[in-house]
Amino acid sequence: MRNIWTVFKKEIYRVFSDRRLILTLFIMPGLAIFLIYSLMGNIIGAQETQVSEYEALIYTENMPAEIKTLMDESMHYRLYDGDALDQATSEQKVLEGELELVLLFDEDFTQKVEAYQTNSLPDIEVFYNQAEQRSLRAYNLFNGVLNHYHETTVIERLSEPSDYQVFDLQTQNIMDERAFAAQGFAMLLPMLIVIFLFAGAMSIGPDAIAGEKERGTIATLLVTPVQRRDIALGKVLSLSVLALLSALSSFIGVVLSLPNLMQMDDTMPDVSIYGMSDYLIILVLLMVMVLFIVAIIAAVSAYAKTIKEASMLIMPFYFLAMIVGVMNSFGGDVSHDVITHLIPIYGPVNLLSGMLRFEYQTVNFMVTVLSSLGYTVLLIALLNVMFKSERMMFQK
Amino acid sequence: MxxxxxxxxxxxxxxxxxxxxxxxxxxxxxxxxxxxxxxxxxxxxxxxxxxxxxxxxxxxxxxxxxxxxxxxxxxxxxxxxxxxxxxxxIAFLTSELKLDDHFTPNYLFRYFSALHNVEEQTMLERKKMLFNRFGIDQFQEVKIADLSTGMKQKISIAIALVHDPxxxxxxxxxxxxxxxxxxxxxxxxxxxxxxxxxxxxxxxxxxxxxxxxxxxxxxxxxxxxxxxxxxxxxxxxxxxxxxxxxxxxxxxxxxxxxx
CATH class of the missing domain: 3.40.50.300 (P-loop containing nucleotide triphosphate hydrolases)
Known part of the structure; x- marks a missing residue:
């Protein structure tokens, strides 16, 4: 135990005695994420504001007064006041973003609507550009106007306007804001957490083990009376703490930038919807995940001859973890099947996601924690064997 | 023998x-x-x-x-x-340098003494003697990365001998x-x-x-x-x-x- 503690302290000291490592491991991730996510949030917000407040430029011919009135009520727009355009020119202007919408009505549109002749329906030609956000928004708003005009016209044609009504629709949004916010967190956070944990562990793991091999310092360590198992445990535990702290930095960055990123206002619930016991469960899950991730990285680093080789060999595992995170975010419902909780990384991520949605089962928590710890123990045993292997430790 | x-x-x-x-x-x-x-x-x-x-x-x-x-x-x-x-x-040494650049001679001496179960008082005495013998005293708080090749080699020897093998x-x-x-x-x-x-x-x-x-x-x-x-x-x-x-x-x- 004393030797594990000695190795543990040395690895921790190594990082905390180096300002550059402190900066790159604990300050930069959180700061970079905060700045990037805040910037993204600001850009998205500004774009949305820009689009919603934007005054669409519309070219129109023969627009009926009723439709214009409806448009005035429901959208920001101004009419093109230049010379009359032929169809090709107007299409070109829409394509180039000079116009948002072209609306061409039949000359006698209103008369035809009033004449109510099914064999001679009035035409409306609409040109818009789906690739341009402003054009698409103007088109959608105009569609709403047109639907409204269509509906009121049909009602007017009926001798008994009430015949048009099929049902009384009363819609009430009875959303639980807490559950709604929880769903958002459950989608985003497990994916980010697994990525941050892996990234944190990746930035220190290869140097702590493959680096010792590359520098040749491993021989000095292995010639001491300390058991290989103690070296393995000391390394894994210290790396886990460092990776956890690094992930925590990223996590703080996310939490601080979340309101900006998700365009949340003051009325929406934040991460305080979770209680102390929830955070305790999250902490346990983070710990078992980080132990497993660090054990993988340590085993790969022990196999590799250099830091560069270790970093390269870890990449497939990192991508796998990312895929698991993305699957959780976009894969729909949380699985409550006990078997799925036995799958490394996927189990804890799935459970974390369920926990954040307040769908949590003790049995699955136990299965996840115990299985993850079991896999970690196996990996540490493997690491112990690798430290004893001449081929692994000394072959160049 | x-x-x-x-x-x-x-x-x-x-x-x-x-x-x-x-x-x-x-x-x-x-x-x-x-x-x-x-x-x-x-x-x-x-x-x-x-x-x-x-x-x-x-x-x-x-x-x-x-x-x-x-x-x-x-x-x-x-x-x-x-x-x-x-x-x-036993102590094993090679001419290839085997020290981690991030640490000071003082830290490494303490670290390897701990791994060799050397008592604190004995460690201090050994350190004083070896650092003095190899002229490491004035560099004991300097990171290995900042030391000359010769000094690194002397530190390697001192560290390998922490337990008086x-x-x-x-x-x-x-x-x-x-x-x-x-x-x-x-x-x-x-x-x-x-x-x-x-x-x-x-x-x-x-x-x-x-x-x-x-x-x-x-x-x-x-x-x-x-x-x-x-x-x-x-x-x-x-x-x-x-x-x-x-x-x-x-x-x-x-x-x-x-x-």
């Missing part, structure tokens, strides 16, 4: 290594039935050309690798079965060192010998052997070809100098290869 009895060590070569060694054999015998003894209070030199198996032999002695056959005992303790016990009584195993002790550092190292090894430590060095430099070693073993192709005091070796092989013996043995080995 440190005894090496009939040890053999074979490595499996990778395809890349087979190409470098220009051989079709997947196995390479690095140490071939090697036997010798080193006593406390003497310096034993393993002399041989590059690739003769010196480093492999020393790694087997220092418990970093295990021999395929044969036994090595340090103070009567078997290195294969009681490696941890043996490590309490009975036997010091030193692979190529003066390789790559400047004259002053090499002299410091040689003087210290002689001091250690006089203090009753057993020292085994490997080298391909004849002058080092002549200056340092009480007894020498000439190793070629993993096998011991001659052993004894320098005078005895010269006498047995009918040559005036160790250099002549060495080249004659090398010639014989080449002759055997071509035969």
């Amino acid at each position: 440190l005894s090496v009895e009939d040890i053999k060590k074979t490595f499996t070569l990778s395809k890349k290594q087979m190409k470098i060694e220009r051989t079709n054999d997947k196995k390479k015998v690095a140490v071939d039935h090697l036997s010798f003894e080193a006593r406390r209070g003497e310096i034993y030199g393993l002399l041989g050309p590059n690739g003769a198996g010196k480093t492999t032999a020393l790694r087997c002695i220092s418990t970093l690798i295990k021999p395929d056959v044969g036994t090595i005992k340090v103070n009567g303790v078997d290195t294969t079965h009681h490696a941890a016990k043996v490590r309490e009584n 009975d036997f010091i195993i030193f692979d190529e002790p003066t390789n790559g060192l400047d004259i002053l550092t090499a002299k410091t190292v040689i003087d210290y090894l002689l001091e250690m010998r006089d203090a009753g430590k057993g020292i085994i060095i490997s080298t391909h430099i004849l002058s080092v052997v002549e200056k340092l070693c009480d007894r020498v073993g000439i190793i070629i192709d993993g096998a011991l070809k001659a052993e004894g005091t320098i005078d005895a070796v010269c006498q047995t092989h009918n040559h005036d100098t160790l250099e002549d013996v060495f080249f004659a043995l090398m010639q014989d080995a080449k002759g055997d290869e071509h035969a």
Whole structure:
């Protein structure tokens, strides 16, 4: 135990005695994420504001007064006041973003609507550009106007306007804001957490083990009376703490930038919807995940001859973890099947996601924690064997 | 007493290594039935050309690798079965630098003392003595990365000796060192010998052997070809100098290869 503690302290000291490592491991991730996510949030917000407040430029011919009135009520727009355009020119202007919408009505549109002749329906030609956000928004708003005009016209044609009504629709949004916010967190956070944990562990793991091999310092360590198992445990535990702290930095960055990123206002619930016991469960899950991730990285680093080789060999595992995170975010419902909780990384991520949605089962928590710890123990045993292997430790 | 009895060590070569060694054999015998003894209070030199198996032999002695056959005992303790016990009584050093740049000499000395279970008071006394002996005092809080190559080598030696071992195993002790550092190292090894430590060095430099070693073993192709005091070796092989013996043995080995 004393030797594990000695190795543990040395690895921790190594990082905390180096300002550059402190900066790159604990300050930069959180700061970079905060700045990037805040910037993204600001850009998205500004774009949305820009689009919603934007005054669409519309070219129109023969627009009926009723439709214009409806448009005035429901959208920001101004009419093109230049010379009359032929169809090709107007299409070109829409394509180039000079116009948002072209609306061409039949000359006698209103008369035809009033004449109510099914064999001679009035035409409306609409040109818009789906690739341009402003054009698409103007088109959608105009569609709403047109639907409204269509509906009121049909009602007017009926001798008994009430015949048009099929049902009384009363819609009430009875959303639980807490559950709604929880769903958002459950989608985003497990994916980010697994990525941050892996990234944190990746930035220190290869140097702590493959680096010792590359520098040749491993021989000095292995010639001491300390058991290989103690070296393995000391390394894994210290790396886990460092990776956890690094992930925590990223996590703080996310939490601080979340309101900006998700365009949340003051009325929406934040991460305080979770209680102390929830955070305790999250902490346990983070710990078992980080132990497993660090054990993988340590085993790969022990196999590799250099830091560069270790970093390269870890990449497939990192991508796998990312895929698991993305699957959780976009894969729909949380699985409550006990078997799925036995799958490394996927189990804890799935459970974390369920926990954040307040769908949590003790049995699955136990299965996840115990299985993850079991896999970690196996990996540490493997690491112990690798430290004893001449081929692994000394072959160049 | 440190005894090496009939040890053999074979490595499996990778395809890349087979190409470098220009051989079709997947196995390479690095140490071939090697036997010798080193006593406390003497310096034993393993002399041989590059690739003769010196480093492999020393790694087997220092418990970093295990021999395929044969036994090595340090103070009567078997290195294969009681490696941890043996490590309490040996120090292993190589000329290649083995220090982590991020730490100071002071931290590393404390760290390795803790791993060797050296008591705090003993550690402080050893540190004072060794740092003073190698002129490390004024650099003890400077990071290894900022020190000269010679100073790094001296720190490596000081750190390897934290636990005051009975036997010091030193692979190529003066390789790559400047004259002053090499002299410091040689003087210290002689001091250690006089203090009753057993020292085994490997080298391909004849002058080092002549200056340092009480007894020498000439190793070629993993096998011991001659052993004894320098005078005895010269006498047995009918040559005036160790250099002549060495080249004659090398010639014989080449002759055997071509035969």
